[in-house]
Amino acid sequence: MSDPTDFEDAELDMAAAMGMGQAPKQLNQAEIDRLLNVEEPAGDGRPAASAIERLVNSTAVNKDRLPMLDVIFDRMVRLLNTSLRQLTSSNVEASLVRVDWLRFSDFLATVELPALIGVARAEQWDNHLLVSMDSSLIYTMMDVLLGGRRSRPGRVEGRAYTSIERKLTERLTKVILQDLSQSFDPLAKVDFSFDRLETNPQFAAITRATNVTIRARIAIEVERRVGHAEVVIPYATLEPVRAKLVQMYMGEKFGRDVMWETHLKSELQRTRIDLVAVLHQIEAPLGEVLAWKPGTALKLKVSPDAPTVLMSGETPLFAGRMGQCNENVAVRIETDLDTKGELVDGLLSH
Incomplete structure (x- = not known):
């Protein structure tokens, strides 16, 4: 074991050398081993490992x-x-x-x-x-x-x-x-x-x-x-x-709380979201779109009874028929597009 006074002596020598304008003292191998506390007695006829050898060999995984x-x-x-x-x-x-x-x-x-x-x-x-x-x-x-x-x-x-x-x-x-x-x-x-x-x-x-x-x-x-x-x-x-x-016990989980995920999912299902009813979508060249003016008529190749898609952002949720109910425009849902789970999972991931 190294003596704590070795550290103090080395620091005092270096401080004195720097204060007097002299070059810092260079430590030999024995002094480095003693300061790093890696000196060990030789055994079985083999020489003691140096400080650098011990540092290199200490890279093994714990x-x-x-x-x-x-x-x-x-x-x-x-x-x-x-x-x-x-x-x-x-x-x-x-x-x-x-x-x-x-x-x-x-x-x-x-x-x-x-x-x-x-x-x-x-x-x-x-x-x-x-x-x-x-x-x-x-x-x-x-x-x-x-x-x-x-x-x-x-x-x-x-x-x-x-x-x-x-x-x-x-x-x-x-x-x-x-x-x-x-x-x-x-x-x-x-x-x-x-x-x-x-x-x-x-x-x-x-x-x-x-x-x-x-x-x-x-x-x-x-x-x-x-x-x-x-x-x-x-x-x-x-x-x-x-x-x-790397688990400390069988079945340990890292960075995941199932109860919190269940609670968050239930709260998300109660959250109000904005839905957009899309009657039809067309693609047009950019030059044609820039030439549109008030009064320009767009020809949609769709029949009056064509299905309407209800979307939340970019995710389609339902498809149905457009109609009227109590003087309000309404959509009667006829098809579930099975993408509600993807919407919830996307919210959970963010």
């Missing part, structure tokens, strides 16, 4: 922007408990470890080799996602499904996965995808279809290395042996349902 995503992953884990118990006929406990927001290149760097990464496709969203499993989970599921030993499996180094292990991993991946699809059902209908298995993380690239992804890490315990599975979804894949994922 997970709080999609609060419904945590609800979806929690629901998927509950469904996995039931699905995996039916698959293995054993006591299986799945739990959500954490949900991380990271760049796709950072995820690829954390994949341990040998690896099996399932590539899936979101049909309705026309995009992809990944399901990755570590070797502990793969070997554990192999032993449970094929009736092998119940002890903790030893670590196998440098051996590629067999066809049987690949088939069982594909089957487990489809179970995870099916439960993930059911978890999205309350928000949006989407089908996650299995595409292929990749052993090289570089061949499982479904987005740019710098793009933001969401990684859900799930711990699966079978027969007191624990393995991990990861569901990696690019942020662009969730773009079609982002408006629903």
